Amino acid sequence: MRPTDSNRRTFLRAAARAPLRLLWPAWMPRLAFAQAAEDPRGDTLIVIFLRGAADALNLIPSHGEDAYYRARPTLSIPRPDDPRSRITGRAIDLDGFFGLHPAMRPLLDAWQQGQLAIVQACGAPDESRSHFKAMELMERGITSEVGPASGWLGRHLATHGGNNHSPLRAIGLGETVPRSLYGSVPVTALRQLTAFHLNDDPRAARQLRGLLRTLYQEPNEPGEVGRETLGVLELLEKLDPAGYRPTSGVNYPDSEFGLGLKQIAMLIKAEVGLEVATIDSSGWDTHFVQGGSSGLMAGLIHDLAAGLAALHADLAEQLGRLTVVVMSEFGRRVAENASLGTDHGHGGAMLLLGGNVAGGMVHGSWPGLQARQLVGPGDLAVTTDYRDVLAEVCELRLNNRALAEIFPAYTPTFRGIVRTSSDPVPAGT
Amino acid sequence: MTLTRRDLLKLAGLVTAVAGLSGCSSLGELLAAEPRARAASGEFVGSTEEYRRLARLSYGPTPAERARVAEIGLGAWLEEQLAYQSVSDRRPQLRWRHLDIVSLEANALAARGRREVTQALKRTTLLRRIYSHRQLYEVMVEFWTDHFNISLDKGDGWYLKVVDDREVIRKHALGNFRELLHASAASPAMLVYLDNQANRREAPNENYARELMELHTLGVHGGYDQRDVMELARCLTGWTVKKHFWLGEFRFDPERHDSGEKRVLGRVIPAAGVHEAEEVLDLLATHPSTAQHLAGKLVRRFLTDDPEGQAPELVERAAQAFLASEGDIRALLRVVLYDGLLARSPLPAKFKRPAHFVISALRPLAAASDGGEGVQEVIAQLGQPLFGWPTPDGPPDTAGAWSRALLHRWRFALALARNELPGSELDLDRLLAAAGGGRPAEVMDHLGTLLLGAPLPQVARDDFLRALEQTDAAAEELPALALAGLIASPAFQWT
Numbered sequence: 004m005r006p007t008d009s010n011r012r013t014f015l016r017a018a019a020r021a022p023l024r025l026l027w028p029a030w031m032p033r034l035a036f037a038q039a040a041e042d043p044r045g046d047t048l049i050v051i052f053l054r055g056a057a058d059a060l061n062l063i064p065s066h067g068e069d070a071y072y073r074a075r076p077t078l079s080i081p082r083p084d085d086p087r088s089r090i091t092g093r094a095i096d097l098d099g100f101f102g103l104h105p106a107m108r109p110l111l112d113a114w115q116q117g118q119l120a121i122v123q124a125c126g127a128p129d130e131s132r133s134h135f136k137a138m139e140l141m142e143r144g145i146t147s148e149v150g151p152a153s154g155w156l157g158r159h160l161a162t163h164g165g166n167n168h169s170p171l172r173a174i175g176l177g178e179t180v181p182r183s184l185y186g187s188v189p190v191t192a193l194r195q196l197t198a199f200h201l202n203d204d205p206r207a208a209r210q211l212r213g214l215l216r217t218l219y220q221e222p223n224e225p226g227e228v229g230r231e232t233l234g235v236l237e238l239l240e241k242l243d244p245a246g247y248r249p250t251s252g253v254n255y256p257d258s259e260f261g262l263g264l265k266q267i268a269m270l271i272k273a274e275v276g277l278e279v280a281t282i283d284s285s286g287w288d289t290h291f292v293q294g295g296s297s298g299l300m301a302g303l304i305h306d307l308a309a310g311l312a313a314l315h316a317d318l319a320e321q322l323g324r325l326t327v328v329v330m331s332e333f334g335r336r337v338a339e340n341a342s343l344g345t346d347h348g349h350g351g352a353m354l355l356l357g358g359n360v361a362g363g364m365v366h367g368s369w370p371g372l373q374a375r376q377l378v379g380p381g382d383l384a385v386t387t388d389y390r391d392v393l394a395e396v397c398e399l400r401l402n403n404r405a406l407a408e409i410f411p412a413y414t415p416t417f418r419g420i421v422r423t424s425s426d427p428v429p430a431g432t
Numbered sequence: 433m434t435l436t437r438r439d440l441l442k443l444a445g446l447v448t449a450v451a452g453l454s455g456c457s458s459l460g461e462l463l464a465a466e467p468r469a470r471a472a473s474g475e476f477v478g479s480t481e482e483y484r485r486l487a488r489l490s491y492g493p494t495p496a497e498r499a500r501v502a503e504i505g506l507g508a509w510l511e512e513q514l515a516y517q518s519v520s521d522r523r524p525q526l527r528w529r530h531l532d533i534v535s536l537e538a539n540a541l542a543a544r545g546r547r548e549v550t551q552a553l554k555r556t557t558l559l560r561r562i563y564s565h566r567q568l569y570e571v572m573v574e575f576w577t578d579h580f581n582i583s584l585d586k587g588d589g590w591y592l593k594v595v596d597d598r599e600v601i602r603k604h605a606l607g608n609f610r611e612l613l614h615a616s617a618a619s620p621a622m623l624v625y626l627d628n629q630a631n632r633r634e635a636p637n638e639n640y641a642r643e644l645m646e647l648h649t650l651g652v653h654g655g656y657d658q659r660d661v662m663e664l665a666r667c668l669t670g671w672t673v674k675k676h677f678w679l680g681e682f683r684f685d686p687e688r689h690d691s692g693e694k695r696v697l698g699r700v701i702p703a704a705g706v707h708e709a710e711e712v713l714d715l716l717a718t719h720p721s722t723a724q725h726l727a728g729k730l731v732r733r734f735l736t737d738d739p740e741g742q743a744p745e746l747v748e749r750a751a752q753a754f755l756a757s758e759g760d761i762r763a764l765l766r767v768v769l770y771d772g773l774l775a776r777s778p779l780p781a782k783f784k785r786p787a788h789f790v791i792s793a794l795r796p797l798a799a800a801s802d803g804g805e806g807v808q809e810v811i812a813q814l815g816q817p818l819f820g821w822p823t824p825d826g827p828p829d830t831a832g833a834w835s836r837a838l839l840h841r842w843r844f845a846l847a848l849a850r851n852e853l854p855g856s857e858l859d860l861d862r863l864l865a866a867a868g869g870g871r872p873a874e875v876m877d878h879l880g881t882l883l884l885g886a887p888l889p890q891v892a893r894d895d896f897l898r899a900l901e902q903t904d905a906a907a908e909e910l911p912a913l914a915l916a917g918l919i920a921s922p923a924f925q926w927t
Contacts, residue, residue, distance in 0.1 A: 148627075149627040149637060168836045170839040185822050201843055202843070202846050202847070202850070211842065214900060214917040218921045225925070232838045232839050
């Protein structure tokens with residue numbers, strides 16, 4: 004498809020005066036730049052969902068409580084000073100009452116730096132103990148079936164008035180976009196960043212990009228948007244998860260979860276406009292031979308903790324503008340079951356990681372594990388609604404005050420789990 | 433018409449001048465002062481406008497449809513389309529006949545698998561939009577689907593919406609609004625989606641009552657207040673869905689109904705059980721604010737993003753026609769289309785929403801499609817998941833909501849051009865053969881005519897070819913790349 008030389012000279016000269024302007028027909032709108040109201044951008048938020056109802060009681064054992072050991076003769080995590088168990092199998096003490104599962108050791112640094120917070124006895128009002136129902140309600144951010152079909156994160160993105168139009172504003176790592184992100188702002192599910200390339204064939208992608216650069220030259224809004232999108236694409240072409248080098252010394256676990264976190268870290272460092280990322284860790288429904296300090300659940304915890312610790316270290320410079328929330332649909336039964344596992348429970352825990360988290364502390368009011376303190380068939384009570392935590396993050400860390408829309412029919416109570424950036428960091432952390 | 437080099441440069445110079453002016457409203461106006469230049473560009477502007485009109489009355493005009501319009505005129509074609517039941521769809525129907533589970537009743541659907549049911553609904557919807565000869569009817573089905581938005585993702589909506597699509601939307605899309613409204617209010621899908629099935633005397637739920645007034649009829653400034661919402665919710669108590677025989681059907685439960693007098697929009701509604709809400713529905717269906725609201729939405733759909741600013745008299749006239757005809761949707765539509773879309777020149781631009789954009793690439797290029805997950809996923813990635821909009825207001829209809837999400841449109845353009853879209857197939861060779869000769873300029877002219885309504889002006893076309901030349905694409909790769917470029921271009925995003 005090569006024009007003759009004389010034709011070439013002709014239209015090269017014409018082109019110099021009117022590059023593809025006539026591909027912009029007369030009837031197309033001459034739009035002024037949109038004047039959008041600006042909310043200042045807040046932290047990048049990463050929401051990690053532990054699918055299957057993670058056993059918070061073994062993740063953060065209340066080693067200071069006898070009832071814990073009576074209820075779980077086989078599965079309990081030994082006390083920090085228990086001489087009968089190997090040191091590496093004992094709970095890591097946090098505050099004399101609560102401890103960490105030994106496999107959480109990689110996160111001890113973050114805890115001691117005041118950048119890891121725990122909220123105990125946390126959860127939702129729903130008592131169905133059904134994974135499907137509880138997850139749906141939690142991701143929709145509502146108390147019962149009645150309410151918006153969108154997700155709480157989708158509503159956050161829709162109500163935040165920032166001017167972020169990056170195609171990578173919100174991503175869901177995984178096959179499908181999680182319910183929490185459903186809303187009017189388009190979100191992409193991606194297993195890998197290649198989903199953002201124009202084509203799997205890099206040559207074809209590059210050729211179209213070249214053509215698009217010429218097509219979107221106009222000094223108007225559509226041209227602007229086109230050029231911004233091309234900019235993101237060009238950036239992404241340079242990003243290669245396989246070749247990505249985290250901060251020196253950081254090693255992400257070699258699992259799907261680890262790879263997902265690594266890609267998120269890469270996107271954050273590349274400053275492509277990522278505001279919200281969600282990622283799942285699955286397999287936490289440990290009805291059967293759950294294991295204690297070692298075994299099935301310990302393996303899951305190891306992946307979680309190693310991944311989070313790697314993220315924490317890799318993004319050391321970005322921590323001041325990062326908040327990570329770890330949550331699960333509910334907790335598990337206090338007493339172990341006959342199969343050396345645990346059944347569905349009620350109250351659980353949430354973890355938060357970030358530079359402005361009130362870390363190094365366990366938040367929430369602990370109801371206790373004695374029989375009379377339990378609810379239903381023997382479950383931990385909920386004393387902090389999960390929405391209190393998320394609402395506080397939305398307002399104080401994400402600069403979004405539209406809480407009534409994000410969590411309809413609910414009035415959240417802030418509990419000092421995160422700080423605004425201007426709050427002084429308490430001495431000693 | 434051959435242009436001398438001087439004409440070309442003059443034209444190019446004029447275009448540059450226009451581009452520099454901020455106050456000029458159209459190239460056509462400026463060129464009117466230059467008769468020779470106008471003759472050069474007049475064809476482009478003129479024929480494209482009719483194409484653009486047809487592009488809004490369909491999901492992307494096929495050559496056959498354009499030929500028919502050229503033969504009988506757009507007005508006559510429009511009348512044919514309005515009498516949609518007389519338009520034969522026998523052959524297109526063969527493509528979705530096997531998905532006939534969409535004609536089952538609610539309890540039969542509930543017994544089938546969720547995936548099977550939702551896929552059948554989505555596939556038939558897309559296949560109809562792509563292949564049906566009743567294009568305006570399908571456009572209006574989408575309009576009412578959005579207006580009475582219901583998401584498949586909530587509760588039992590996954591099978592209830594299939595019945596709603598058939599018995600509420602499709603049955604009344606070009607019928608009478610009052611009947612459409614009554615059908616929607618009693619639709620189990622709607623009762624579940626907006627929580628009215630839980631609305632009862634002891635625990636009133638206002639969700640549906642509010643959206644019924646705010647979104648479905650009067651509009652947010654239509655002259656109702658919070659008390660009206662509460663009173664209407666009281667009228668609607670007991671409007672619920674059967675959970676046993678027969679599952680998924682409407683049921684009025686007198687036990688849950690809040691009897692006693694209500695007062696809605698200044699009218700006293702005496703106790704009358706199920707008939708109370710019916711009386712209010714009649715009131716809403718014939719209310720002047722409803723007429724304004726619907727007229728405004730249709731003017732926005734077909735003419736301009738700014739009905740209040742650009743076409744206030746048209747909205748008024750259309751509203752009057754609606755009221756005078758007692759809610760006849762076709763009467764309303766005729767005013768909007770004949771006095772608006774077909775009459776207004778220059779025609780304001782409309783940005784193509786995701787589903788429309790995707791199908792407007794498939795139809796003119798005669799791309800075959802199975803309406804399946806391949807194309808569904810593209811449309812969802814572009815932001816308009818079929819039957820998946822989570823909020824009752826439905827997907828927005830202004831450029832601002834869509835015009836910034838280009839990346840996946842570009843991805844689609846390249847995937848379609850390279851035949852990498854699962855479930856769809858493009859016969860590029862046949863397209864090139866139809867272009868005749870295969871010379872680059874002719875190919876571009878042909879593709880431009882198919883996709884944008886007219887060949888590109890020579891300057892633009894040659895520029896495009898030059899940009900293609902600057903890529904490292906081999907000769908045999910160029911047609912697909914050119915096609916991708918056209919589909920991804922700014923011009924193709926608009927009608």
